[in-house]
Amino acid sequence: MVQIFGTAKSPGTMKALRFFKERGIKPQFVDLQRRAMAPGEIARFVQKFGLSALIDTGSKSYERLAYLRLSDEALIQRLLDEPQLMVQPLLRLGATLTIGWDEAVWRNWYQHQRRVG
Template structure:
């Protein structure tokens, strides 16, 4: 059984769908609420290395509500200040990480 970490928000529909599908596919999912349990700079680093600025969801309401200063901040500073602006979900195992919940990601995790 694969143990996965799902980074997201409990109110996010994509996160809920991903968690349900992954568990149904036999994966053990550890959910990490990035707002309630903020990631440290060391925890953000592998995600930023893997996804770069794609980690920021510029289509979200959270992004639209940000002030110009935060919109032009470095990605790491922005995510530490406003973790809800992260594109979700990020699913990670020891071997790989994926971003979002589309057909390609579902296939990657056999969910």
């Protein structure tokens, strides 16, 4: 199963949804504007990539944080509360996790699924 975490306003998220739909895969889309990620779910991404990799340093939300010094826990909570601060999309492809646009990994996953499925 493909899970895509992002917002409907994120171009990267929309491209990811289109990528899988074009290949006949109906991903589960979790709109982070409507429902926050579970703490355990975001923890998987933080564990794999590190907290700083999840932060969209080009976002307006990040600019507003520039003067704040936050603990990791407070920053994770801020990511959950303000999804536009997060790099999007976040994808879970079974046990594989990706952040941002990562077409090469998605293609490899898709080709592997076609061979075994």
